[in-house]
Amino acid sequence: MTNGEFKWQNDAACSKPENEDIKENFFSAKTEKKYEAKNLCFSCPVRKECMLFALEHKQIWGVWGGRDEMEIRRTLSVDANGEEARRRRYPQCPYCSARTSNLSTEEVPSKSGGRWATTKLVTCGQCGFAWRSRTSANAVDAYFKERATKSARSSKKKRST
Ligand code: SF4
Numbered sequence: 001m002t003n004g005e006f007k008w009q010n011d012a013a014c015s016k017p018e019n020e021d022i023k024e025n026f027f028s029a030k031t032e033k034k035y036e037a038k039n040l041c042f043s044c045p046v047r048k049e050c051m052l053f054a055l056e057h058k059q060i061w062g063v064w065g066g067r068d069e070m071e072i073r074r075t076l077s078v079d080a081n082g083e084e085a086r087r088r089r090y091p092q093c094p095y096c097s098a099r100t101s102n103l104s105t106e107e108v109p110s111k112s113g114g115r116w117a118t119t120k121l122v123t124c125g126q127c128g129f130a131w132r133s134r135t136s137a138n139a140v141d142a143y144f145k146e147r148a149t150k151s152a153r154s155s156k157k158k159r160s161t
């Protein structure tokens, strides 16, 4: 029996007896094994809940919701220690793979925080998937800032030519 927050785990494809033999693939370093694990995720009825859990509880090892640790770290914009780090590539939507330009951020009340606590939410405009993560939101904000700077520079250049 699982409590409310973890109820989705009852329907997890990876915990079904018939998938017992590929369970270890979820934490394998081998690419082909990771692919097998990811394939199972894409047919799992609780993929969305699993991915949300992984992002909001910073699960940065193994395959969750069809994404491996490198993809999860990129989404969260953290390093292998879970610390905020500007990665080479900005986050995409981990659920539908929409580009960063489809993501938006906002401040929302924190689930666990006190009266005045807030956290940052990232939402995908393409599929509607949303996750709470300050580091993800910071990276998405940085993407839009960089885009705005580039476009200001190019219009300045055009004016001066
Ligand atoms: S999405 Fe993948 S890791 Fe998550 S519960 Fe389903 S099979 Fe397991």
Ligand SMILES: [Zn+2]
Pocket: 093, 094, 095, 096, 097, 098, 124, 125, 126, 127, 128, 129
């Ligand atoms: Zn999406």
